[in-house]
Amino acid sequence: MATPDPRDHDVQARLTRWRTRADAALAAALDGVEGTEPRLLAAMRHAVLLGGKRMRPLLAYAAGHACGASEEALDAPAAAVELVHAYSLVHDDLPAMDDDALRRGQPTVHVAFDEATAILTGDALQALAFSVLAQSALPDARRVAMLAELATASGAAGMCGGQAFDLAATGAGSITLDSLERLHALKTGALLRAAVRLGAIAAGADAATRRALDDFADALGLAFQIRDDLLDVESNSATLGKTAGKDAAQDKATFPALIGLDASRARLRTLAQHMDDALAGCGGDTAPLAALGSRAIERDH
Template sequence: MPAEPQLARWLQRVEARLESELPRGDQSPERLHQAMRHAVLGGGKRLRPMLVYAAGCATGADETLLDAPAAAVELVHAYSLVHDDLPAMDDDDLRRGRPTVHVAFDEATAILAGDALQALAFAALAREDRAGAGLRVAWLLALADAAGARGMCGGQALDMDGTGATLPLPELERLHALKTGALIRAAVRLGALAGDADAATLARLDEFAAALGLAFQIRDDILDIEASSEQLGKTAGKDQAQAKSTYPALLGRDGAAAALAAQVERMDAALAGLPGDLAPLRALATMAVERSH
């Protein structure tokens, strides 16, 4: 089956699972629940849940086992965006072409919505009774490591510390390997853990995901200076306005493009020779590095 129909089917699956995991907007406390739904159901690329399905597909996982981790990783991603947009963080008013949660509701509700989405993600994994206890624990640990101080939160702290300074390239790569890359790596690992991946395959897939995380961020940095707010669905030029270190700022546009190409080669090398259906992983990688928003 070509990758594109698979991706469309997986998108339908994760949207249905997210809808079923989220509380209804007419349930008390309504404002909190509506804010959670605003954060999650407002569109988005759904790259991370698609990576869960694609990695599971590559390693022979039962597709029904992948719905919970696909939803969980997207819930964590949504929570991170809600908090990232807060005035104390990146202070943005636009996300996915709509007002950010703290603008549409209020700052306190946004904080609580983010907290609740993170908790919901781990609950979704813990109660997936189609998976054995060992798999559920492995999922929980992988997602917790990616979301915490050794992953996404640590990267956000480095990002805030580095605002207004010019970071050396190795420090910028470390920042984004944590802030953006950790959750992308977790998505691939969650899917592969549900399959028949041995340690060597997990390591190769992790190398692919690490390269994809950096490639995604480099493309993000390029788009921030080339695309409009309407195209991006968020405020364009934000990095430059906040004096953040970016790949184009450090390397120039041509240098950033070369760095992106290097990560594409790294992804190709990581997947070369692996068994299984790799077409969806390759399709998602292409979408990530060629996207216009």
Template sequence: MPEPDFGPWRARIESALDRALPAATEPPQRLHAAMRHATLGGGKRIRALLVYAAGTVFGAEPAALDAPAAAVELIHAYSLVHDDLPAMDDDDLRRGKPTVHVAFDEATAILAGDALQTLAFEILADAPFGDGVRVAMLRELSIATGARGMCGGQALDIDATGGAALSLAELERLHAMKTGALLRASVRLGAIAAGAADAQRPTLDRYAEALGLAFQIRDDLLDVESDSATLGKTAGKDAAQAKATFPALLGVVASRERLQGLAAKMSAALAPLGERAAALAALGREVVERRN
């Protein structure tokens, strides 16, 4: 069976983001230009693709999924802008171009990240769904991005940077929050938008939890094995900053084995959904095999 073609969905999300973002010519122009710099023209769009893939499992049309897909990409863009700041990961390169605080300035980068985050919730609040669906989506995204999710995981990552020893369970918890929570929310948002029954959530969650961990392990391996030109961001920074990573804790070989085990978990989780889950399965393979 041929791999699904994600080109049309990638085109949809790029168009949806372009429409959602303020024009760079509108005041305050510097802020708006920074928001567009951070969001458009780059990125794998994995989170948006997960929204479309999960929604179509349950019969949703792509047009009905544009709002939650745009929302998760805006949250992701905001997180990258703030992660790259000197006070955080201090990076100069993102998606093959200067990071926002380099291309503009630190203050503008902070404000751009804040504005991207709030725009994500505005889009969901205005999405063409009933009130109950909108509230459910807003709650899902709020939890994934706050202290119980992405922000909390980032705080744990900062605490562990510099050589602090973590157990495997602690490292997995850190990344389940920092990376996995938004990926899981992307899958859940697609299902919520499609009106999926609550009974379907455990199947999707098992897939999403394995995918989130696989994404981070692959990210850690690429930082060790790849180069900045391929990655579009600075390679080798994890070791330079003594970050807690899977290769540092387990070694490269064991990390690869763990990655393959997670690939098998994703396949097993999706098996009950059959061919309807072909796009989710393909995204799982893309995460495991990606080169940047």
């Protein structure tokens, strides 16, 4: 993928501003939770506000921007998709799932609080995500479309289904490349694609633009997961902010384990070109999307 010029201060400044908006929208959503048991609210804030790449809200802003939406129209979908992502991480870290003690350089929710609180925290964050979308000021038809999109992407036909495939594949021996790609298209890719789609829906994008954005998002989702798999092998816990080397220790199905490190890197290069080609079919300013695509491939955590 053609790397955006690092001197392009306008793109980087825009991404920084969107991250600030996303953080503010998330904080406002949590501040608006009333009558909640204090320990639960503290755990929700721990799960959401202690950092993270904010890739999903940034994709929502970038896709909506490319299609002509205002930043105000994108605040709710950006916050909602990140709340679902945060809930998924809380549950993914549980002893019954990946059993991890470290997330974003901090103790995971079930470690910082307790397992029961972590389960409730994930449930509450998921509910809050849909509440944020439902209460947004967007036209009714667009709100309903976004609610349906996020529900599909986070449920059995998306992220939860992908996690189930991942659990079934762990320690099961051989898996085909097609099956591994399908697994991650659901587990990781579905919510990344939803972030892009939410931005496009908020903007009222036409069908052709949405198809091109889907092609971009599909390539980005797979690239994001391959990079994650490579980092688990090549990086360390301090850099990642989570436990490195767990994929091999748990006999997880990963791209490096299946096709090797060199082939995984080659696949990343192919996916980068696919992202470039897809964005060429979009109108509007796609430079922020291109920058996020490069970030997904080149990140070190």
